[in-house]
Amino acid sequence: MREKNKMTQLQLAEKLGVSDKTILKWATAKGYPDITLLEPIAAAFRISVTELISGNTIYNANVSANMLRSKFSDPGNTEYLYTHPIFQDYTKGAEMSVIEIIKNRHSYRGKYKDDKVPREDLVTIMEAGLAAPSGCNKQTTSLICVDDCDVLRQIHAVIDPPIAETAPALICVLTQRIPAYRDKCFAVQDYSAAIENMLLAIEELGYRSCWYEGHITDDDRIGDKIAKILNVPEEYDLVCILPVGIAENEPIVPRKKKFDERAWFNSFNAQSK
Numbered sequence: 001m002r003e004k005n006k007m008t009q010l011q012l013a014e015k016l017g018v019s020d021k022t023i024l025k026w027a028t029a030k031g032y033p034d035i036t037l038l039e040p041i042a043a044a045f046r047i048s049v050t051e052l053i054s055g056n057t058i059y060n061a062n063v064s065a066n067m068l069r070s071k072f073s074d075p076g077n078t079e080y081l082y083t084h085p086i087f088q089d090y091t092k093g094a095e096m097s098v099i100e101i102i103k104n105r106h107s108y109r110g111k112y113k114d115d116k117v118p119r120e121d122l123v124t125i126m127e128a129g130l131a132a133p134s135g136c137n138k139q140t141t142s143l144i145c146v147d148d149c150d151v152l153r154q155i156h157a158v159i160d161p162p163i164a165e166t167a168p169a170l171i172c173v174l175t176q177r178i179p180a181y182r183d184k185c186f187a188v189q190d191y192s193a194a195i196e197n198m199l200l201a202i203e204e205l206g207y208r209s210c211w212y213e214g215h216i217t218d219d220d221r222i223g224d225k226i227a228k229i230l231n232v233p234e235e236y237d238l239v240c241i242l243p244v245g246i247a248e249n250e251p252i253v254p255r256k257k258k259f260d261e262r263a264w265f266n267s268f269n270a271q272s273k
């Protein structure tokens with residue numbers, strides 16, 4: 001709604017007298033507006049409080065969201081705003097642009113909450129992975145999502161040192177070294193594109209993850225051990241695992257080099273922006 005009104009997070013923050021960090025928290029469903037702010041928020045978007053709560057105009061916009069939408073047909077019950085997961089879901093999908101999702105994504109290596117990830121969300125995430133481009137459309141990437149506690153336990157038994165032990169789901173990324181043309185194989189590029197798509201979908205749906213590849217493809221070949229547990233045929237390599245779950249904490253945001261240290265216009269190391 002903020003974007004529809006062509007308003008930046010900072011502009012909205014100023015209008016409401018809150019910090020832009022607070023707006024970001026709302027947009028990423030890490031926090032919710034206080035009830036006393038409903039009127040100012042509605043006023044900022046020139047809509048009524050009822051419209052704000054019912055979210056009618058964006059009711060169908062977030063196709064990936066899944067939680068009990070029908071409950072929203074009762075906009076009079078403002079308690080939903082604070083108690084029902086649907087508001088979290090509605091906020092996530094409706095408020096974040098692709099650029100915001102890209103900028104919000106960070107590797108998360110902390111604990112996950114116990115909440116199971118609905119299959120519908122896992123399918124959405126895997127579909128995002130499979131929708132990625134692939135060299136000569138060879139589609140060399142395949143996926144196995146593990147959300148069964150027993151299988152998760154078997155997998156964690158072979159991961160040493162442990163990673164993502166508390167995640168309720170793990171997406172395992174498989175690749176096949178199929179040549180795209182002549183002797184060129186783009187399998188690495190293919191699965192990398194698929195992984196990034198999935199990381200962004202995970203972020204959009206309000207979960208966290210981390211691209212665990214180094215850890216499982218080292219000399220101890222943890223990926224091969226996981227592949228065995230999952231009955232993966234020999235012609236596939238298991239190269240990465242992506243945990244999926246609701247994070248208990250905030251991710252640690254790593255320092256990134258400045259734009260003009262890595263990107264320029266028209267010539268190497270030339271003027272940027």
Ligand SMILES: Cc1cc2nc3c(=O)[nH]c(=O)nc-3n(C[C@H](O)[C@H](O)[C@H](O)COP(=O)(O)O)c2cc1C
Nearest residue numbers: 105106107109210211212213214215216252253254
């Ligand atoms: C190919 C690749 C392999 C990675 N392997 C691991 C890994 O084994 N363990 C880990 O904790 N993070 C791993 N990461 C995540 C990076 O450490 C992380 O992306 C980087 O530190 C930047 O942080 P950010 O994702 O928050 O931007 C990997 C990332 C990539 C692209």
